[in-house]
Amino acid sequence: MLINWKDIQTVFHKEIVEIMRNKRIIVTAFLIPMAIYPIVIFGMDWLQSLERRKIEEEGYRIAVSRNMSDVTDFICRSSDVPVTILYADSVFHAVRDGEADLGIEWEDRPGEDRNVWFFYTGSEDRSIKAFSEIEMLFSDHGFEWSRRFLAQDLALEHVSRFEPERIVVKDIATLKEQTGHRIGKILPFILLMMLVSGCSFAAIDMIAGEKERGCFETILVSGISRRSVIVGKMAVVVMTGLVSLLVNVLSMLIWLKLGMMQSIQSTDTAFDISFAALAGIFICSIPLTLIIAAILILISARAKSYQSGQTLLMPVTFASLVPAVAAVLPGMHSDSFLVALPIANVVVTMREMLEGTFIIWPFFVGNIINLGVASALVYSAVNSLNTEGRLIPGTSGGDMDGLLRMRRDPIRTAFMGFAIVWLLFFYVAVPLQARDLVSGLVFTLWGLILVSAFVLVRIQNLPVRETMGFRNTHWKVWVGSIVFQTGILPLILYLNQWVMNILPIPSDWMEAFSDTLTGDLSKTTLILLMCISPGICEEMLFRGAIFGSLKRKWSPWHAVIVSSIMFGFLHFSVYRLFPTTVIGIALGWLVMQSGSIYPAMLAHALNNFLSLIVAPELELDKLSSHWMLVGLPAVILGVMLVCSGSGKRRR
């Protein structure tokens, strides 16, 4: 029995009834969004008018350097707000010390090229307002005032060239586009938050909450498949999220349309979202909701109680906001790598829809990618109850046979170990390397990475020799690994180029990186520190300790791929993630095939030597794609040699 639609319907109906009777969910998912917009809009309006009134009552304090009565009279006469003029020896200090909101200083030297200085405090709203208003007066009446103040110490016939040309600034974006741009930066964010909060209470209450109340057990011992239970519950989570989202959008539209943002409406805001944009936003919310619902179900299935569910949820909520932040950064568009990043692609598309600048193909590609990710997550969520430890709080299920004799779960230990190394690497090793490259690298490789490898093996009580793969191998494997690694180099270089095309490396990064290579280090130091040492130390950690731990529970390929991704993640940046992961897989294969870590160490050192020292000198990094073909025979020959050599060892 896989999935029974009748059962799903029954579960769905029961959950809907329960949700409708749950005050907490009704309030957070539906009532708060309905109430929050009028409160925010009225509140903002009220605060703004309050501030305006205060300014109008108190007026601006403007410090000037010397008596220029014509100009100060002009300011006092033209400003809507009362102005108090202060005379100060140092206008700068008067503003700095808070005695004045704005300072104006005329340069004292005679002649034509004299400047007028405005001083204001950019961190204070009042000062900013004073500046923008007075400066506007000056630019509107520029000609008039310049003649006036110049007339005081210059003959007017000399000022023909000084008449300021009026600078007219015109934003050519339509009002709708400007507003869309402003709202587009906030709205997708609010929608995402509301979606997560709308879904989360339902998801946690339905699984973790039921576990706590003892109701979950009863449904699990009934004649209904566990998948039907989860699908039914997930449908309710998705529905709660979408309804909450819809309530949000509608509530916001209604309040904005009702013209409640009078102060903004009257000046420079036109709020107008087309029906098509709304429909588009709603369509791309559906895969997003599926992703969020599935993640929440997965979390909730792990939690033992409502409270532990909420605790687990916090980091996930923050994590989901990270890609959303990336998407509202300036210069981000949907027709870039962002399209492949779930959540970020939706946020950036929503923003573009509100701005009216959206492009159709990333919309489709992004939604298809999201649907794919959503399906994978939904699939794992639906199967999440097949692990019995998640069904009944307090029982640790899982593979008993392989684990019993060991003190720790190897997978968890490997991941925890990697996380600690990663944190130490970024917070300790990288700053050390920045201070002094040589000692920093020695510490990183021979201290942090090598010690971590042994600690990881030690705390699991694993046999060092076997886990690390300290065993000799056939000469064919040695030769094969050299040929294999040399052959694979063009592929890596090509991958590097490909990644750089998609994700161009900022040029200052590139310079900093090549500085370290071509800097004041001698060739010998470079070879020792960047080729041989990584070859030994990184291999011991990734192909030794981590791969050795992972393969105790996982299949060798699974362990190779995961340890390679970790290897990729330790290499500084997103730019090097993909190529280093590929190198990691190649090296992992060598270890897996030969059972020995030594050929991988040699290959790793060789790879670094070829790509860091030989390739730049021969300018091989400007390869065209058909260069890859040159490496292919070498790769095949290498694979054959390694396979034949490792076969001999086994016999």
Added chain:
Amino acid sequence: MIRIHELSRSFFDRQRGEIRAVDALSFECGRGEIMGLLGPNGAGKTTTLRMLATLLAPTSGTAELNGYDVVREPDKVRSSLGFLSSTTGLYPRLTPEEILRFFGEINGLKQPELKRRIDELIAEFSITDYARVRCEKLSSGMKQKVSIARALIQDPPVLIFDEPTVGLDVIAAAQTMKTILQYKQRGKCILYSTHIMSEVEKLCDRIAIIHKGKLQAIGTLDELRKQTGERYLEDIFFSLMDPGEINGDAATAEPQP
């Protein structure tokens, strides 16, 4: 109806290593019989019942319920089973009637059979007065009645009760036991787990005493008396424990939720 053979279940604990919560347990329980599962806290009772209810997988051995294997045919096992434990709860925001309808539907009952069955159980357990009141407003005795009715909704041939009287007052506990006896007379196969001696003496046809996951003794009360030479169940029970355990060094082999 229930047949357990060499059933074992181990847990892995970081500090203590492997824990054999249930260790090669074998027994049978037939139609119209109540089998009492007696043991101190952590003896392995709940783990055994959870394996029978397909919530936990056995590490080794086999268990059959109504002729279905718990590992190979879990869905059929669940359909033939009514399960009630002291930790099972009710949906607080649903009414007893809604709960019965929900469990009836997911156990495959169709109208008008479903309605007939709900009315029958509501009458039998005298739930009528509060059948449409949300469960969060009911007393523990009322809740227990609803829970039992919930376990019986599809009229399953096998019933498993895991310490069903925990937290109930004397009257509610007595009512619960009376109901269980009635269902025995209707030919159900009932497995009743508890650590309360008096309940076992009153209810059970046969008693299995387990300790540290192992079966210590099995038989009718008379058979156990003969086997141990003790008259009262309490003395029989103690005679089967290690002397050290009784002096306060209680076994806690089984992880408790």
